[in-house]
Amino acid sequence: MEFEFTRNTLMGEYYVKCSMGHEIVGRWLQEEIGKDRDKIAEVEALIVDSQGKLSSDCRLEGAEISLSIQGDEVTIQENVLDHEMKLEEGSEFDFYNSESTASCGIDDFELLIERWKDFLGY
Template sequence: MEFQFTRNTLMGEFYVKCSMGHEIVARWLQEEVGKELTKIDQVLAIIDQAKQNPMEEVRLEGKEISLSIHQFDVIVEENVLGHEQELGDSEFDFYDSESTASCGLEDFLTMMEQWHQFITQGR
């Protein structure tokens, strides 16, 4: 997973762009975590917990997008997907690719550590 961080110095806003297929990860990072260091630390703690107990699924529910870690995989998906799957509605299958993404735990950890550093240096 490739990613790039940018900052609007006039507005004090931070942005992340991820490679195709991982757009939802960028949205999750911007919308659910943002520049709040306590949330970043919470995610880093969850990653540490997942690494210590790889057989347990660790989940962080967001307002619109949630994160789950199981073994060495990270899945980021819109919360609405669970409701669509319950209904059995396949009309939205095409859009699911932009609403869910997975990546390796180490890649995700690298992104989170670099995001933490980027936010800290930008303040």
């Protein structure tokens, strides 16, 4: 997963852009976590808690987007997808759903969080 961080110095806003197929990861980091040190620490604690728990699901529920870690797999997904009916494969909503959920390895995700902290100067 590739990512890029930018900052609007006039507005003091921070932005995250992730590679195609991982756009939701950038939105989650930007909108749900942002510059909040407590939330960043919560994510780091979740990463540590998930290690060694191959079968259990470690979850951080966000207002619109949630994080789930199971084993070495991280999934970030819009909450609305948990509440919608499962659509048939090949439906017209597949493209939309592909931008609403993404998975990556725990190592890539941990690197993303570390780099985000570095970018923020924490």
